[in-house]
Amino acid sequence: MSNSGQFSFRKHVAPQPSGNIGKAERTRAAILNAALGIIWSHPFRDMTVGSLMAETGFSRSVFYQYFDDLHDLMKTLLEDLQVDIFDVTGAWFEGVGDPIVLLDESLSGLVTVCYKFGPILRAVDDAAATDERFEKDWRRFLGKFDDAVTSRIEADQQQDLIPGFDARPIAIALNRLDAYTLINAFGQRPRKNPKPVNEALSRIWIASLYGSEWPEKGSSNLVRK
Amino acid sequence: MSNSGQFSFRKHVAPQPSGNIGKAERTRAAILNAALGIIWSHPFRDMTVGSLMAETGFSRSVFYQYFDDLHDLMKTLLEDLQVDIFDVTGAWFEGVGDPIVLLDESLSGLVTVCYKFGPILRAVDDAAATDERFEKDWRRFLGKFDDAVTSRIEADQQQDLIPGFDARPIAIALNRLDAYTLINAFGQRPRKNPKPVNEALSRIWIASLYGSEWPEKGSSNLVRK
DNA sequence: GTTTAAATTGACAAGATGTCAAATTCTGGG
DNA sequence: CCCAGAATTTGACATCTTGTCAATTTAAAC
Numbered sequence: 001m002s003n004s005g006q007f008s009f010r011k012h013v014a015p016q017p018s019g020n021i022g023k024a025e026r027t028r029a030a031i032l033n034a035a036l037g038i039i040w041s042h043p044f045r046d047m048t049v050g051s052l053m054a055e056t057g058f059s060r061s062v063f064y065q066y067f068d069d070l071h072d073l074m075k076t077l078l079e080d081l082q083v084d085i086f087d088v089t090g091a092w093f094e095g096v097g098d099p100i101v102l103l104d105e106s107l108s109g110l111v112t113v114c115y116k117f118g119p120i121l122r123a124v125d126d127a128a129a130t131d132e133r134f135e136k137d138w139r140r141f142l143g144k145f146d147d148a149v150t151s152r153i154e155a156d157q158q159q160d161l162i163p164g165f166d167a168r169p170i171a172i173a174l175n176r177l178d179a180y181t182l183i184n185a186f187g188q189r190p191r192k193n194p195k196p197v198n199e200a201l202s203r204i205w206i207a208s209l210y211g212s213e214w215p216e217k218g219s220s221n222l223v224r225k
Numbered sequence: 226m227s228n229s230g231q232f233s234f235r236k237h238v239a240p241q242p243s244g245n246i247g248k249a250e251r252t253r254a255a256i257l258n259a260a261l262g263i264i265w266s267h268p269f270r271d272m273t274v275g276s277l278m279a280e281t282g283f284s285r286s287v288f289y290q291y292f293d294d295l296h297d298l299m300k301t302l303l304e305d306l307q308v309d310i311f312d313v314t315g316a317w318f319e320g321v322g323d324p325i326v327l328l329d330e331s332l333s334g335l336v337t338v339c340y341k342f343g344p345i346l347r348a349v350d351d352a353a354a355t356d357e358r359f360e361k362d363w364r365r366f367l368g369k370f371d372d373a374v375t376s377r378i379e380a381d382q383q384q385d386l387i388p389g390f391d392a393r394p395i396a397i398a399l400n401r402l403d404a405y406t407l408i409n410a411f412g413q414r415p416r417k418n419p420k421p422v423n424e425a426l427s428r429i430w431i432a433s434l435y436g437s438e439w440p441e442k443g444s445s446n447l448v449r450k
Numbered sequence: 451g452t453t454t455a456a457a458t459t460g461a462c463a464a465g466a467t468g469t470c471a472a473a474t475t476c477t478g479g480g
Numbered sequence: 481c482c483c484a485g486a487a488t489t490t491g492a493c494a495t496c497t498t499g500t501c502a503a504t505t506t507a508a509a510c
Contacts, residue, residue, distance in 0.1 A: 023457070023507070045355050048497065059459055064499065129351040130270050169425035173406040177429075180401035200394035204402075204433045211436040252488080273466065284490055289468065 028066045030056045035073055040119050041189070044074075044126040071134035074127040077120055082141055088113050093148050099161055100210050104202055110178065111198040118186025125183055145175045153209065162209050174205060253291045255281045260298055265344050268413075269299075269351040296359035299352045302345055307366055313338050318373050324386055325435055329427055335403060336423040343411025350408055370400045378434065387434050399430060 034055035038047045049070065053060045067073045088109030092102040114121055128138035149171035156162040178201060185192040259280035263272045274295065278285045292298045313334030317327040339346055353363035374396035381387040403426060410417040 027457080043357070043360075045357075049499090050497075060498095061460080061500085062458060065457070069499080126354040129354040132268070132270075135268075165428060166421055166424065169421040170428065172409065173402055173422075173425045173429055176405035176409060177398055177402040180405045181398040184397065184401060196391055196394040197398075199391065200398045203390060203395065204398055204429065207432040207436045208429045211432045274468090275466070285467095286469085286491080287489060290488070294468080 024066075027056075027058065027062065030058075031063060031066055032073070032076065035077070036120070039077075039123045043188075044123040047123075069131075071127055071131040074124055074134060075137055078124050078137060078141060081117055081120055081124070082144075084113050084117070085110065093152055095152060095155065099156055100206055103205055103209070107178075107201050107205060108198050111182070111194050111201065114182040115186050115191060115194045118182065118191055119188060121179075122183050122187030125179075125187075142175060142179065146172050149175060156209070170208065174208065177201070177204060252281075252283065252287065255283075256288060256291055257298070257301065260302070261345070264302075264348045266414075269348040272348075294356075296352055296356040299349055299359060300362055303349050303362060303366060306342055306345055306349070307369075309338050309342070310335065311369075318377055320377060320380065324381055325431055328430055328434070332403075332426050332430060333423050336407070336419050336426065339407040340411050340416060340419045343407065343416055344413060346404075347408045347412030350404075350412075367400060367404065371397050374400060381434070395433065399433065402426070402429060 031052065034052055035047065037055060038052060047070065049063050050060050052070075053063050056062075067076075089106040091097075091109070092099065092106035095102060124138060128135040146168070150168045153162055153167040153171060157164050157167065181197065181201060185194070185197045256277065259277055260272065262280060263277060272295065274288050275285050277295075278288050281287075292301075314331040316334070317324065317331035320327060349363060353360040371393070375393045378387055378392040378396060382389050382392065406422065406426060410419070410422045
């Protein structure tokens with residue numbers, strides 16, 4: 001899905017013995033494209049195998065030749081999304097340079113990708129609610145980020161760039177912040193303006209991790225009146 | 226749902242002309258209790274009208290005498306939850322006293338309630354994915370918090386307790402942080418330990434809103450090596 | 451061109467939903 | 481105590497969606 005939106009699934013088209021492209025691969029790609037088309041303008045709950053295959057012109061049973069069910073199809077979409085997202089957020093995770101600058105870069109990359117693929121992200125989350133196996137896939141996806149963020153925080157803590165709190169709960173919380181703020185903002189059209197979203201996420205991440213001064217509970221200078 | 230868990234739906238039981246309780250009310254309550262019982266140990270997707278009514282001993286069609294569909298039932302559960310949550314988070318919203326202390330109180334109240342009713346919260350979110358009308362209810366619910374938090378932030382900004390950023394995007398982001406961190410932690414058993422969750426949320430909210438020192442991008446004292 | 455494997459189809463059984471008319475059970479007035 | 485009317489409950493039905501299968505059509509290799 002590194003291409004720009006709805007159509008053409010080069011990624012899924014395996015090379016053919018001859019220079020030609022197999023019918024099967026073309027059919028599979030057509031189904032995936034039809035799915036994207038639906039997801040872009042309708043919630044996941046409105047996509048049935050029937051409505052999906054109607055878009056393609058093939059009969060309904062063809063679907064089952066290529067996918068186990070709709071959630072299996074969503075898994076493919078999620079895998080593509082995962083590549084794009086890890087690509088674009090790599091900077092901070094690798095961590096060479098000013099961590100605040102890197103974090104800012106990673107977040108704005110994330111916002112850009114999710115702005116582009118917001119409806120897919122939303123469909124993935126919706127689909128996870130209705131299928132046990134796919135829910136696990138979605139959790140695994142989020143879990144990878146939880147691990148990566150936890151590691152990054154712990155590394156920076158060892159250098160005293162980040163105060164020494166329990167990293168994992170914060171990592172989990174910040175990832176849920178991202179995922180659901182982005183789904184809320186870009187999950188359906190009309191999508192919100194990405195700028196304020198980006199600023200909000202940056203502010204919260206940076207304040208939580210690198211904001212150096214920690215007000216004490218009851219610190220007098222913050223008491224009203 | 227101010228009572229402690231699965232059973233007894235006094236709230237839904239209307240007073241009777243005579244001291245007695247109508248059969249209808251009892252049936253309705255039995256259905257709601259059965260729903261809670263299911264939600265506590267199974268994901269929402271496994272609850273069908275059939276499985277639900279099997280628990281009650283009534284026939285499946287009785288369900289439709291009392292609710293339009295499962296989402297209509299979930300709406301009732303959400304409404305109860307909403308009361309409990311607004312109850313317990315009121316402190317910071319009203320805002321008389323040290324705002325950091327108040328915020329901390331509100332958050333720990335929220336954690337307590339969600340620890341108690343986590344599976345319901347999760348079921349509500351899952352249910353929202355499968356029904357248009359109920360999704361709107363869930364959004365309205367979150368929206369009320371978005372409004373309340375935005376107001377509170379703006380009020381504190383006017384007193385220079387909080388820096389003058391665009392309040393609404395931050396409010397939305399922080400509410401998604403809460404909702405989905407809590408669903409993740411307490412939405413299914415075994416629930417996580419509430420203490421670290423509470424600490425993580427407090428840290429993030431307080432740092433984002435009242436953390437006074439804001440590191441600049443590229444500030445040299447944070448560059449590695 | 452024929453053969454063999456892949457791709458596609460239509461028909462089917464199972465499970466869930468929401469509706470309805472009919473049957474049963476309550477309730478209050480005589 | 482009994483009965484009429486209302487409230488409650490039931491079983492059967494039509495519809496939709498899903499996933500499977502055997503049969504048929506189409507494409508590729510020899």
